[in-house]
Amino acid sequence: MPFTKGQRVRANPTFYSSVVGAGIMLHDETGAVVGQVAILGVAGGRAEQEAMRDRLAAAINAGQAEGQVRHFKKPDVAYDVVASEALFQVSAPSMGDGKTAFQPRCRMIEDQQPVTVYRNSDGKHFVRFPDEMVEPRFKKVS
Numbered sequence: 001m002p003f004t005k006g007q008r009v010r011a012n013p014t015f016y017s018s019v020v021g022a023g024i025m026l027h028d029e030t031g032a033v034v035g036q037v038a039i040l041g042v043a044g045g046r047a048e049q050e051a052m053r054d055r056l057a058a059a060i061n062a063g064q065a066e067g068q069v070r071h072f073k074k075p076d077v078a079y080d081v082v083a084s085e086a087l088f089q090v091s092a093p094s095m096g097d098g099k100t101a102f103q104p105r106c107r108m109i110e111d112q113q114p115v116t117v118y119r120n121s122d123g124k125h126f127v128r129f130p131d132e133m134v135e136p137r138f139k140k141v142s
Contacts, residue, residue: 009034011060013053016046022053024060062119086117086125091132 007028014023014036021042026035037056042049065080090107107129109115116130 007034008064009060011037011057013050013057016050022046022049024053024057026060062123083117083119083125086127088127089132090129091137 010027010029012025012027014025016022020038022039024037024039025033026037028034039049039053039056042052065082066084067081068078069081070078109129114130115127116133117125117127118133119125
């Protein structure tokens with residue numbers, strides 16, 4: 001069966017070979033192989049190729065929607081479901097001296113207000129207000 005637009009794929013890193021290097025096998029939802037990606041031209045050696053392979057496979061797997069939905073008011077528009085479940089987290093406000101003010105951990109959120117969605121290494125999604133994604137709680141690594 002040919003691969004079609006919108007079809008979900010799973011990227012599985014392949015073992016390193018001294019002949020062909022590192023690569024990724026692409027599988028459809030049934031597990032059938034629908035393609036492969038060769039990792040070529042990466043500066044360095046085996047370790048660098050494997051690191052690139054693992055990062056690309058993770059990006060392919062993470063960048064896909066869990067599914068699609070349609071809103072009853074816009075039946076011609078399909079929306080990707082990026083995370084069917086995410087935990088909303090709110091920090092207690094800071095007093096500015098590194099200590100936390102004694103206040104309930106709640107904030108109002110309004111329609112169209114920006115939020116930051118992030119994912120841990122286990123694939124669990126979290127949501128926070130953008131002004132909470134700062135040091136010392138979070139430190140940008142890339």
